[in-house]
Amino acid sequence: MLTMLAIPLALPASAERVLGAYIFARHGDRTAKVLKNTELTELGYNEVFDTGSYYRTRYIHANSSQHIQGINENLVKLSQISASSPSDDVLQNSATAFLQAIYPPAGKASNEVLADGTTVQGPLDGYQLIPVATTSSGSNSEDTAWLQSSTDCRKAEVSSNNYYSSELYSSLLQSTKSVYYSISFLLNGTFNESAMTFKNAYSIFDYLKVGSIHNTTKGATDDELHQLYLLANIEQYNLAYNSSETVRAIAGARLAGDVLQSLNKTVTSQGKTKLGIQFGSYGTFLSYFGLAQLPATSDNFTGIPDYASTMAWELVTNSTTEFPSPSELRVRFVFHNGTISGSDAPTEYPLYGQSNGTISWSDFVSQTKKIAVTSTAQWCQMCGNTAGQCAVYSNSTGPASTTGTAPAETTASEHGVSRPVAGAIGAMVTLAVVLGVEALVLFLGRLQIRKQREDAEDEADEENKTS
Numbered sequence: 132m133l134t135m136l137a138i139p140l141a142l143p144a145s146a147e148r149v150l151g152a153y154i155f156a157r158h159g160d161r162t163a164k165v166l167k168n169t170e171l172t173e174l175g176y177n178e179v180f181d182t183g184s185y186y187r188t189r190y191i192h193a194n195s196s197q198h199i200q201g202i203n204e205n206l207v208k209l210s211q212i213s214a215s216s217p218s219d220d221v222l223q224n225s226a227t228a229f230l231q232a233i234y235p236p237a238g239k240a241s242n243e244v245l246a247d248g249t250t251v252q253g254p255l256d257g258y259q260l261i262p263v264a265t266t267s268s269g270s271n272s273e274d275t276a277w278l279q280s281s282t283d284c285r286k287a288e289v290s291s292n293n294y295y296s297s298e299l300y301s302s303l304l305q306s307t308k309s310v311y312y313s314i315s316f317l318l319n320g321t322f323n324e325s326a327m328t329f330k331n332a333y334s335i336f337d338y339l340k341v342g343s344i345h346n347t348t349k350g351a352t353d354d355e356l357h358q359l360y361l362l363a364n365i366e367q368y369n370l371a372y373n374s375s376e377t378v379r380a381i382a383g384a385r386l387a388g389d390v391l392q393s394l395n396k397t398v399t400s401q402g403k404t405k406l407g408i409q410f411g412s413y414g415t416f417l418s419y420f421g422l423a424q425l426p427a428t429s430d431n432f433t434g435i436p437d438y439a440s441t442m443a444w445e446l447v448t449n450s451t452t453e454f455p456s457p458s459e460l461r462v463r464f465v466f467h468n469g470t471i472s473g474s475d476a477p478t479e480y481p482l483y484g485q486s487n488g489t490i491s492w493s494d495f496v497s498q499t500k501k502i503a504v505t506s507t508a509q510w511c512q513m514c515g516n517t518a519g520q521c522a523v524y525s526n527s528t529g530p531a532s533t534t535g536t537a538p539a540e541t542t543a544s545e546h547g548v549s550r551p552v553a554g555a556i557g558a559m560v561t562l563a564v565v566l567g568v569e570a571l572v573l574f575l576g577r578l579q580i581r582k583q584r585e586d587a588e589d590e591a592d593e594e595n596k597t598s
């Protein structure tokens with residue numbers, strides 16, 4: 132039966148096939164962070180749409196040699212694809228723009244015929260709706276200048292702050308004073324004088340870079356912008372990753388966990404789930420780069436990726452079996468800096484400091500597990516958070532343990548790790564006395580929604596089995 136299934140593929144024995152993929156993407160051009168209420172611009176919308184269009188031709192078109200086996204070409208099948216983004220205007224809209232390109236309006240193909248014979252087409256020429264789930268961390272990250280604040284991870288915040296007391300930092304703070312002084316007239320009115328330093332390297336670069344794209348008033352020169360970019364890279368890379376304090380890279384660790392979980396689901400479901408897409412900020416790219424040892428392949432990986440950059444992990448095989456055993460699977464990592472347009476394509480890079488472009492599935496799993504955060508319990512332990520959702524993993528259960536409750540923690544819910552949380556309802560009920568009934572209602576409400584979504588997914592899986 133399996134060989135029968137393999138025949139319609141009509142592929143030469145050695146042709147590589149893609150069985151699943153996970154894409155992590157940065158938003159497109161947006162307004163400046165420092166001005167707040169950040170928005171994706173029309174330019175940014177186009178950038179993300181262009182990058183999404185590339186991935187449509189790579190993964191979705193049936194005539195692409197890298198199309199994901201069995202993925203629907205024109206009408207989206209929601210059980211095959213999942214998309215997520217933090218609760219952030221720029222990132223949520225970027226995710227939608229990307230998905231518009233992945234599955235464009237289907238026209239007549241979306242028509243459905245009702246019982247009475249009426250034909251109905253979706254609005255906007257058969258626009259296809261694809262939900263974007265909310266990841267728990269990274270809320271408002273495009274409005275936040277301070278990289279770690281949106282992670283809610285206590286030890287990561289402490290670790291990043293250590294950078295500001297390091298010799299590395301203070302020497303640059305001193306030696307770059309004249310650089311920032313020389314452009315202070317461009318910042319006046321937006322940054323106060325004490326903020327015109329290397330401490331705000333990224334915010335300053337971001338403000339002037341956005342100005343150079345959108346503001347007709349003459350701003351920083353190209354040389355100045357380049358210098359400010361290099362300084363921002365040093366600051367941001369050091370805030371995002373440090374080899375001796377891996378908790379600093381918590382954003383990358385969570386992403387690694389999400390990638391592992393998604394690809395593993397493709398493997399364990401024998402290819403029923405096929406494509407995962409997540410939007411996030413450059414800080415997550417930098418953290419992941421450090422953890423995956425990508426700077427060993429190129430210094431570029433210590434530099435902030437441009438707007439609409441993407442990286443993808445592909446589950447590939449040379450086996451001719453419809454869905455081969457895990458031992459015949461490999462993972463390929465690709466990255467592209469900035470919008471993909473024209474004949475551009477992402478480049479393959481070796482992960483984890485090895486030399487091969489692809490890595491066996493089993494090595495990928497074991498190496499990723501070393502850097503990834505895969506459960507709420509692990510996240511709580513690593514971050515040293517003990518309140519909110521972490522209270523159930525903390526040993527002290529008295530009121531004393533909740534005194535450290537940060538507002539952000541009580542509202543955090545872990546993306547993709549619902550199982551341990553669900554198992555802890557009992558403990559949460561006990562805690563309700565301490566936390567207040569209101570908080571519990573909110574918590575259970577969210578849990579209920581998630582539960583319903585999971586049930587729906589399970590049903591979809593069942594349907595797939597029978598169809």
Ligand SMILES: *[C@@H]1O[C@H](CO)[C@@H](O)[C@H](O)[C@H]1NC(C)=O
Binds near residue numbers: 193194
């Ligand atoms: C591949 O398929 C797409 C959409 O089905 C089509 O637009 C494109 O022209 C095809 N490319 C080739 C080389 O056949």
Ligand SMILES: *[C@@H]1O[C@H](CO)[C@@H](O)[C@H](O)[C@H]1NC(C)=O
Binds near residue numbers: 290295297299374375
């Ligand atoms: C890691 O961080 C510590 C403290 O912030 C700093 O002293 C050290 O130089 C950093 N290591 C690297 C490799 O940057």
Ligand SMILES: *[C@@H]1O[C@H](CO)[C@@H](O)[C@H](O)[C@H]1NC(C)=O
Binds near residue numbers: 316319320324
């Ligand atoms: C900023 O503007 C104020 C008022 O226009 C002026 O007094 C001040 O000197 C300016 N500062 C810099 C650094 O240009």
Ligand SMILES: *[C@@H]1O[C@H](CO)[C@@H](O)[C@H](O)[C@H]1NC(C)=O
Binds near residue numbers: 323324325326
């Ligand atoms: C200058 O800006 C910084 C950061 O935005 C702020 O913390 C500080 O209070 C400001 N100082 C003055 C004098 O406004």
Ligand SMILES: *[C@@H]1O[C@H](CO)[C@@H](O)[C@H](O)[C@H]1NC(C)=O
Binds near residue numbers: 342
């Ligand atoms: C454009 O630049 C000028 C001069 O630097 C500044 O005063 C103005 O606020 C900027 N406008 C926007 C929309 O950023």
Ligand SMILES: *[C@@H]1O[C@H](CO)[C@@H](O)[C@H](O)[C@H]1NC(C)=O
Binds near residue numbers: 392395396
């Ligand atoms: C993959 O999923 C299976 C089934 O849910 C689970 O038992 C296994 O631990 C997962 N493996 C990894 C590496 O996450």
Ligand SMILES: *[C@@H]1O[C@H](CO)[C@@H](O)[C@H](O)[C@H]1NC(C)=O
Binds near residue numbers: 429478
């Ligand atoms: C590094 O980036 C530059 C400019 O973006 C590019 O030309 C070069 O190929 C990149 N190097 C590697 C190893 O990817």
Ligand SMILES: *[C@@H]1O[C@H](CO)[C@@H](O)[C@H](O)[C@H]1NC(C)=O
Binds near residue numbers: 435436
């Ligand atoms: C992206 O390109 C810029 C140059 O435009 C480079 O400086 C930076 O290092 C690159 N980042 C990555 C991750 O390749």
Ligand SMILES: *[C@@H]1O[C@H](CO)[C@@H](O)[C@H](O)[C@H]1NC(C)=O
Binds near residue numbers: 448
């Ligand atoms: C498939 O075979 C080609 C040609 O030998 C090789 O380059 C490629 O790395 C192989 N891919 C996998 C996933 O083994």
Ligand SMILES: *[C@@H]1O[C@H](CO)[C@@H](O)[C@H](O)[C@H]1NC(C)=O
Binds near residue numbers: 461487488489
């Ligand atoms: C490199 O990958 C190929 C498949 O793509 C595999 O056949 C080969 O054994 C790998 N080499 C090493 C050293 O892992």
Ligand SMILES: *[C@@H]1O[C@H](CO)[C@@H](O)[C@H](O)[C@H]1NC(C)=O
Binds near residue numbers: 512524525526
């Ligand atoms: C709870 O106690 C166990 C055993 O004493 C210990 O291994 C674990 O690290 C503790 N967990 C926390 C969050 O303190």
